[in-house]
Amino acid sequence: MKRWFPKSAFGQTALLIGFLLLINQVVSYTIVTKHYVEPSLRQITNLLAKQVKLVFMNMPEQGREQLPTDEILTEQFKEVTGLRVYPAYLASRYGLDETIPYRYISEQMSEQLGGETEVRVAKGELFMVWIRPPQDPYVWIKIPLEKFDDSEFSPLTFYLIVIGSLSIVGGWLFARHLTKPLRNLQLAANQVAKGEYPERLKFEGSSEVIDLTRAFNSMASGIKQLEDDRALLMAGISHDLRTPLTRIRLATEMLDDKEAFFKEGIEQDIDDMNEIIDQFITYIKLDREEVAELNDLNEIISQEVKAEANRGRNITANLGKLPPMMLRTHALKRVLANLISNAIRYGGGQIEIHSGMSGRGVAYFKVEDNGPGIPSDKIKQLFKPFVQGDNARGGQGSGLGLAIVHRFVNNHGGRVLITNREQGGLCVRIELPVYK
Secondary structure (H helix, E strand, O other): OOOOOOOOHHHHHHHHHHHHHHHHHHHHHHHHHHHHHHHHHHHHHHHHHHHHHHHHHOOOOOOHHHOOHHHOOOHHHHHHHOOEEEEHHHHHHHOHHHOEEOHHHHHHHHHHHOOOOEEEEEOOOOEEEEEEOOOOOOEEEEEEEOOOOHHHHHHHHHHHHHHHHHHHHHHHHHHHHHHHHHHHHHHHHHHHHOOOOOOOOOOOOOHHHHHHHHHHHHHHHHHHHHHHHHHHHHHHHHHHHHHHHHHHHHHHHOOOHHHHHHHHHHHHHHHHHHHHHHHHHHHHHOOOOOOOEEEOHHHHHHHHHHHHHHOOOEEEEEEOOOOOEEEOHHHHHHHHHHHHHHHHHHOOOEEEEEEEEOOOOEEEEEEEEOOOOOOHHHOHHHHOOOOOOHHHHOOOOOOOHHHHHHHHHHHOOOEEEEEEOOOOOEEEEEEEEOOO
């Protein structure tokens, strides 16, 4: 039952309105049927029963089945009432076969006439009611009756359809008006979660929703201010650090050959520090300035694999068929570079990259190495900035590599899975939605 129950506020509101409408329609139909339709039918059957009784008062009691049609009733009676009586063997000749049986009216007539009665109706310019009375089952009485048909009750059906349609449309519009601000809040919250900050939301809806919108706008503004302050702080620190690093590099260039060992070590430290600063800046700016475009994930992977292979890396790719996807190309290349760099730094020298589809509408790629892996209890901590799996994979780097990967994947609505391979090494699997 819960599986089919709508989870959204719009769906639940629409379901509630539809359920109440259904109850209203059933109750309305029952009341109208009970107090309007049934009394009308009883009046009709009562009138028909009286006419049948009147017919038998004007018919000879013996030999009706042998009399010709025109002699069963007098001409004056037929002219005044419009009734006709036919023997059973002649009734089909005068239109009995073109009639439709009415079970409910037959039951009502049976009660009125005190025996089993069959009633049929022929549609035309006039509605001819054919009755086979219990007084004489060998004759059929044809009674003309104006405007007698199921269509007589079509105004009720039309009323229920119109009211039902208007109620459904009104309920849909009401539910849509009620849930639209919540939908806007949801979309804006998803943007904030991805590091994007939309314009302040308009105040609309109920008072509770307006208060919620006001609180959300305040929260989003605060988060944006904190993010801007952090970016400014990190950019300033990074810029200020590069100046002394540049002076140190210039100073090392002035060392003589006898101090070449120290010179090489200092230059390596400077390069490491510059790389760490670059990762700081990447972590701050990742996905904030680049716009997603339709691209081929396999093509981006192939470019990175080819570049690493040209540097002499032992790297192979086994890429499955993937559809075009909305991707931030430069950010994705940075993610691939981080994963490959980690695999080179901590792995056993052999790197494998695979791609393919994982379920409906989800693409994946994974980077595997043959290194020592990492303890399972430390895998979850790897996504935090400045955290490394030091015991298993060394202590080099800034600890921002997987944090950058995790942030990129979250902004794309995907997920990161890190597992140890059975044959040794680590597998980092990235899953991204194809349609976003």
